[in-house]
Amino acid sequence: MEGPRVVIEADYSVERLRLQARGRPTTEISSHTDYVILHFHGSADVIFAEPRQALQLGNIPSSRDLLTLRISPRLLVETAARLRLLRAGSHLTLRSTLKKVRDARLTEILESIEREIKAADSGWREIVDALVRQISIHVLRNHANIERSDAIELSRVGMVDRRLRRAIEFMHDNCQHDLQLADIARAAYLSTFHFAHLFKSLTGTTPRAYLASIRIERARRLLAETDLAINEVAAQVGYESQSHFTNVFKEATGMTPRAFRKACNTGV
Numbered sequence: 413m414e415g416p417r418v419v420i421e422a423d424y425s426v427e428r429l430r431l432q433a434r435g436r437p438t439t440e441i442s443s444h445t446d447y448v449i450l451h452f453h454g455s456a457d458v459i460f461a462e463p464r465q466a467l468q469l470g471n472i473p474s475s476r477d478l479l480t481l482r483i484s485p486r487l488l489v490e491t492a493a494r495l496r497l498l499r500a501g502s503h504l505t506l507r508s509t510l511k512k513v514r515d516a517r518l519t520e521i522l523e524s525i526e527r528e529i530k531a532a533d534s535g536w537r538e539i540v541d542a543l544v545r546q547i548s549i550h551v552l553r554n555h556a557n558i559e560r561s562d563a564i565e566l567s568r569v570g571m572v573d574r575r576l577r578r579a580i581e582f583m584h585d586n587c588q589h590d591l592q593l594a595d596i597a598r599a600a601y602l603s604t605f606h607f608a609h610l611f612k613s614l615t616g617t618t619p620r621a622y623l624a625s626i627r628i629e630r631a632r633r634l635l636a637e638t639d640l641a642i643n644e645v646a647a648q649v650g651y652e653s654q655s656h657f658t659n660v661f662k663e664a665t666g667m668t669p670r671a672f673r674k675a676c677n678t679g680v
Contacts (some may be wrong), residue, residue: 429480449547518551529538596619627649631645
């Protein structure tokens with residue numbers, strides 16, 4: 413039996429998707445809170461995205477197999493610290509994002525991950541884990557810059573601007589509730605207007621869009637790791653209506669919650 417199309421672990425996830433040709437001008441993949449690497453099967457190119465960036469893939473003229481690797485900031489930061497590349501007051505940035513980068517070695521490792529998951533032979537999860545950690549080192553060596561910043565810090569939810577840390581952690585802790593902008597701004601000790609302006613200027617997105625991305629990421633993990641009913645998953649990530657949750661989830665991932673759960677367990 414072919415392995416799962418979606419693999420979710422604590423510090424990374426891998427999705428093997430078949431993108432169908434479509435007339436829509438763009439296909440968007442959001443990086444949410446993770447670093448993302450995209451690779452079309454058979455290509456020597458990859459596309460990187462940093463947390464909160466959205467990838468616009470453009471028109472897809474023919475069906476293509478896409479591998480999406482999401483790596484948590486924690487994994488990259490901890491790897492960089494072990495390699496003595498990162499010190500207090502520094503943070504990671506990727507040199508080139510949202511456009512194709514030629515890297516034959518990286519694509520070779522990504523396709524090895526794809527083969528391991530597809531074959532699902534004994535020990536495949538351990539091999540995939542080792543390959544992802546190898547990719548982390550490769551990215552740090554060849555595609556990352558270590559920059560000094562007094563504003564950026566590592567929190568328990570990833571790399572954040574210290575001015576937004578309380579608000580972002582508040583959103584992560586309370587995404588199951590009906591949060592209003594004023595509630596989130598209050599967590600940052602800012603007025604609603606000042607907070608909304610600051611958040612958009614620092615992250616490139618709105619607080620509401622960021623909250624939606626947190627909810628989708630939480631839902632992905634609940635669907636993959638629990639047997640909760642779809643309506644229960646919806647409730648745990650802040651959606652009273654299962655149909656509304658299904659629509660939002662499909663718009664963000666390209667799959668319904670039910671199809672996503674199935675993809676985490678089978679190759680279908």
